Each structure stands twice: as C-alpha cells, then as structure tokens.
Amino acid sequence: MIATVGHFALFLALVAAAWAAVSSWLSTVASGRGLARSGERGIYAALAGIVIAVSALEIALVTDDFRLDAVYHYSSAAQALPYKIGALWGSQAGSLLLWSFLLAGMAAITVATNRTKNRALMPWVVTVLGLVMTFFLILVNFVASPFASGPMRPDGVGLNPQLKNYWMMIHPPTLYLGYVGFTVPFAFAIASLAARRTGDIWFRTTRRWTIFAWFFLGTGILMGSYWAYIELGWGGYWAWDPVENASLMPWLTGTAFLHSVMIQEKKRMMKVWNVTLILLTFCLSIFGTFLTRSGIISSVHSFATSDIGPAFAWFLAIVFVGSLTLLILRLPDLPAEARLESVLSREASFLFNNMVLVGIAATVLFLTTFPLISEAATGRKVTMGPPIFNIVNVPWALVLLFLIGVGPLIAWRKATAENLRRNFLVPGLAGLWVFLLFVVLEGRSAAKDLAAMGRSALSFDAATFLDHLKAFYPPICFGLAAFVLTTVAVEFARGVGVRRRQHGEGVLLALARLVERNRRRWGGYVVHVGVVIVFVGIAASSAYRKETVQLVDPGGTLQIDGYAMTYDGFRLEAVDDHVGAITELSVWQDGRFAGRLEASQRWHPNMLYPELRTAFHDAVAAKGGDPAAYRARIQGIFALIARLERTAGREVKTPSTEVAIHKSFSPAAPQRFGEDFYVTPLGVDPISGRANFRVFVNPMVNFLWLGGLVFVLGASICILPDSRERRRLEASMALEDRAAA
C-alpha cells in the first residue's frame, strides 16, 4: 500500500515538474501568461507529490515496513527512532528523494516570492528549476526508486554503525541544503542569459539564496569534519576523502562568486566570469552529489553504490555544455563597462582572491579525479592520499589568508601610499611580530630548517627545500592570522569611533548600529574572523600534535606531553546492536586532576549468523542478572566472533570505536586553551582488559569548531534582510524595466 502510494505520488510529481518546465518554456515563445502561471502551479503540484512520497517513506521507516528495500537495508526494528527517521538519507534512493524534496521546496518558495516581480525572468527560472527537478524525479522513478520492494522480511539490516551518531541526523540534510540551494542562483543566471536581461537583477534577486546555500554547505562541511573527528578515531578531521572534496569544491567556487559579484555591482566588470562561476558551482554541486552517491571513487561515505552514474554523467554534460553554449551566444550582451586603474586596488585583490579560490577548487578536482584519469590512460590504479593535496593547497591557503586581510581594506580603483599606510602599517607590523615570535620560539629547529633550505636551494633539490619549508607554515599562518585580525579590529574600531563622534552613541550601541546599517559588509568581516580562527586551529593542531600508542593493563598509567592517564578498569556490555569493551580512565593535566573518561571498542555482530544472533540475544537477556554470568556471556561472544572470523572472514563483525575527549578551556591552563586530550582504544582484550590505546594531544583543535561558530554568526548577519540591498534591487528592476520598455 505504502509503496503504491509512493510510486504514484512520485510519478505525478514527475509529470508536474516536466509540465512546469515545458509550459514555462512555451510561455517564453508563445508569450502566454496563462502558460507561465500553469508552469508555476506545476512546481507546487510537484512539491505536493514529493511531500506525499517523503511522508510515505518515513511512515514505512517508522512502522518497520521491511518490504521496502530502503527500509530493509537501512533500518531495523531495534534501531532508535531518530535513526529510523534519518535512514531516509542513508540509502541512495532516499537521499535522491531528499534532494528532490529540498529542490521542490526551494523552487516553490522562489515562485511564491517572485509572483509579482521578475516576470520577464520567471518563465525561464521555472523552466530551469523544472528541468533539474525532472532529472531527479526520473532517477527516483525509474533508476533508483525509494519504493522498490520485495517480500516482507522479519527484520532489517540496519544502518551502518558509523552512521549511528547524532550528526547523521543533521550533517547530510545541512550539506544537501547547500548543494540544492545553488540551483536557484544558477536558474536565475541562465534565465538572465536566455531572456537577454543581463543586468544585475539576477544576482541581486538571488543574493540571499546564494549566501543561504554557501552558508549551509560551509556549515555542513564543518559538521562533517567534526563527525569524522569524534567518530573515526584517527584524531584528525579532514583526509581529502573524495566525498569531503566534493563538498569543498562548490563551496570554494561559491565563495569566489560571492566576492567577484561585488566587482560587478560596483564596477560592472567580470560579468562573464560571474555567470561562469555560478555555472561551475552548480555543476560541482551536482558532481558532489554524484560522487557521494555513486561510489565511483571508493571512499568512506560511499555506503551505497548503484547504476545512477551514467545518468548523472549525461545530466552534467548536458548542463555544462548547454549553459556554456548559451553563455557564448550571449557574450555580446555582457561587455565589461569599466577598466582597471591600478594593480594596487580592491578589484585586483579580488581577482587574485578568485584565482586562489578557483585554483584550489581546480587542484582538488584534478587530484580527486586523477585515479580515474590514470586508470583510463594507463590502466593503473593509484591512490591520492592527503600528502599530495597538501603540497599545493597549503601554500594556496596561506596566500588566501593574506588576501582576506588585504581585500576588504585596500581602496577601490587605486590605492595610494597614504591608503596603504593608514590601513596596513599596524596590521603588517602585528603580523610580522607574531611570525618572528613563533620562529624564535622554534629556536634551534627553525635555524636548522633554514640552513637545510639554503643548502637544498643551492643544490636545486626542490623536494628537500619544500620539506623544510613546511616547518615555517605554522608561523606564517599565525603571522597572517594576526595581520587579518588586526585589520578587522582596526576597521571595527574606526567604524564605531565615527558613529560615537557623530551620534554620541555608546560602544555597544554604535557597534550594533554599524553592523545593522551594512550587514553584508560587517557580517563579511565576522565571517573572515571565523575563517582565520579555523585556519589557526588547523595549523596548530596539525603542526604541534603529539601522539603515542601504548599497551596498558588495567591499573597501568600512560604519559604524554604533560598528561598522565590511568587505566582504572574496564567493563563489558551487550546493548542495542553491539558488544563493547568500555575502558574507564582518569586523566591528569600538568599534575592536576582533569577528569574521568570512558572510551570503548565495539563489535557489531553480524546477525545473519544464527549462532551469533542467539548468543547476542542471550547476553542482552542476561543483563541485570548476575554480573559474572553477564560478563561471561559477552566474553563468549567475543570468543565466538574470533573463531568465526578465522573461517568466515571479517564480515562477522563491524568494529567501531567510541573515542573519549577531554577538552581544555580552563583559564588555569591558558597555554592549553582549546586543546583536546583524545583517546582511541585500538583493541581491548575482553578477558584481561589489556588495551592498546592510541592517544593524541591536539593543541588548539577546538579553534576549528569555535571558528566555525563565528562563521555561522557572520553568515547569519549577512543573510538577514537588508533594506539597503532591497532598495538597490528595486532600483535595478526599475532601470531594467525602463530599458526594456
């Protein structure tokens, strides 16, 4: 019944979306107002169909309808309710349905908010939105249906253990909001070309959509990093995994777009480039979805693989070639109206900023897809691990950091010596001071690296030179961070000072009014501060991380970098879907007791083995009874798994770890502010309790997450309605309407 409702609703949604595209397009050639309205109603109808389908799938998940493959493979009777709901985006078909749902929702909001304006653009916008929706609806109707079903099964396989984390509930939908959100500015860009209205209306209308998509994509990336950090147990947060890269690329080009569009607003330059950037961003969003869901390049996120690859490849090719052709045809409509006066100007600095952002995106794209290129060209498979990404991207990122400081303060048109001195002397000195401070703190090791760089430069040994140059990346990063933060602080202080003098306001009121009067500008500064804090967190936690791996018996102690960790004891448990060994730890930081932690190693027995299933259920039933008997039963499961593994292989269990983290924010130890003491039990003997602990001390790693919160604050300021922006948009619309008349 549910499957039938779902199939039917999705098919109706497909028809409605296709109709929206066709009738809207017809309205542009037949100038039929009725057709345009009908197309817009098609979007609403498609949304209604998709909402019914999503509801049907959620009902199936919550009521354990294991006839549906999407329920059977990604949920189970024992699965907690939030994970049953979240299993919707655990499956490939379900996540494509989520994509369709979010897109239909955004398309409906776009139609609703533009019902009395942008009438020349809207038929084209609805055509593009309708076409993209049609593509995704074809996928969920005919290629990867979330309602594919079989006979009723007694229980489901359940979600992958690593996905059973609260971030599973938040991270994928957040990321998808970002991916999908870029469709709206893309649709308006295409509409402006198609309708030959190539002024600034398309990006002014979609300014908040662009920030919305960029905000959610950025937040989604940070959430994914945090999830990896607390779940995967290797002490890091970013490994240049193809799926991580897939989300980073559109965010980078989207960031480039948000900046270069300012040049078009102020100087009427870079019109072609801006359309190209939004086209690239949309294509990379589709490519990201494709990489995530197709499993074309093996990675941690590719839990689902299927035959959606060719469909995506065709769609991407059509979108890319079609949009590019339209852009080329409209080149005469996109002349640059202003020219550059000086290389020392904001225009030029934004151009460099775009070069770096797009350069990093291109590098990541090239290296991510290189295994495919290599296999196609030479037949050899290769792996692209983190080191090869870091070679170019770390220097790129440092240049970007420098430009974050320069861009907002350098004068438009031409910077005079006075402008440079006024804005950059103090921040430059601050940056230099911090850089030298860290070099001096490194002392002898910095001198050795410098000498080795000199020797390798004389012998033209580039590899050794770069290897030693790396030692200077953290001081350079900290110096640049100080430079940027000082520029922002000076700018805020100056703005507040002007308001205080002119309006006699207090500091806080002046600050609030300042931000309120130009949200995009001041919100942008806050975003910059957030990004700088993230950079500092990355640099410090990568460069100064300490690590040890030690075998410790219960009662034993481990020491690392001023910390002492006592392994007090362990206990065994059989709960939910796993057996686990939980280690109980006490941590001392610089001689002071810091707290107790629990880190565990879990094995998820494969319930398809009857003897394992029986043993597991017996153990769960013994909980609450005699503790010794309960413990003995769990030890029996560990032994059974070890025995089965010898003949059946590693699929008899899925291991996972629950790391323990002690975060330092205490003013008592300021030098450790933002530091994590991070424990992963690599293995725990269920009989003796002897554990192999891997422990990291990650200095300042929490700056990464704090910077993320500042980023969220800044982006939220930027996205609030802005009367000044609205007036500009209205003026542009009036101007263009007069020109069209």
Next chain:
Amino acid sequence: MAAKDTAYEQAARAILCDCGCHPQSVLECACSHAQEMREAIAAEAAAGKSAEAIVAGYVARSGESILVVPKAEGFNLLAWLGPGVGLLVAIAGVIVLLRRWRRGSPADAGAGSAPAATDADLARLRRAIDELR
C-alpha cells in the same frame, strides 16, 4: 623536525590502509584492519627488512594503489606537477588579464592627470561615507 623515522614508520606511513575508510596510511588509520597491517609491517621491519623492501613487497602483492601517494614517475608526474604548473598558468593568466584591463583605463587615457569627479562619483562618495556611518 622530527628525528629520522624508523623503517617501520617510513613503511607504515607510505602504505595505504585498504579498509575502505578515509584514504589514510596504515600508520594513521584507526580501524582494526590497520592494526593488523601495522603488526605485519612491524614484524617485517623487526626481521631487518628496509622500508623500501617492505613497501616494494606490498606494491608487488597489491599493486600501486596500495601506496598513499603514487610514485613521482611516468604518468603520475602529471598529478605531482600538474597543480604547480596550473598555479603558474593561473598567475600568468591573471597578469595578462590585469595588463589588458589596465590598457584603455581612464588613468592611462588621462596621461597621469586625475579625471574630474562626475556627479556619479560624488554620489558614490556620499554613499561610501554613508556606509561608514
């Protein structure tokens, strides 16, 4: 800089943990498969094998994709050098673009004299001052 790595560390850092998790070295990956591989590599190193010999053994058994990063030779040079060449091309491209933009700019046409402020300029100035408030 850290002291010279042991043969075990060098080999474990170069070999990929092929567990299907993140693309990470055996030394870094936290999964149980990596633990087994670390023990195997440590045993080989303890038996006196050099890092190169251990890595070569893995490549012979599992192919080049067992390396965290491919060797910088042959077709792989494209991956190692491509981004750097791309960087140079991008910088060159931006310089060419800047020169083209500068040509025909009002500053050049005015032969050094500042152009008189138009009404539009004054309006923009007023807006800019307004923004600062």
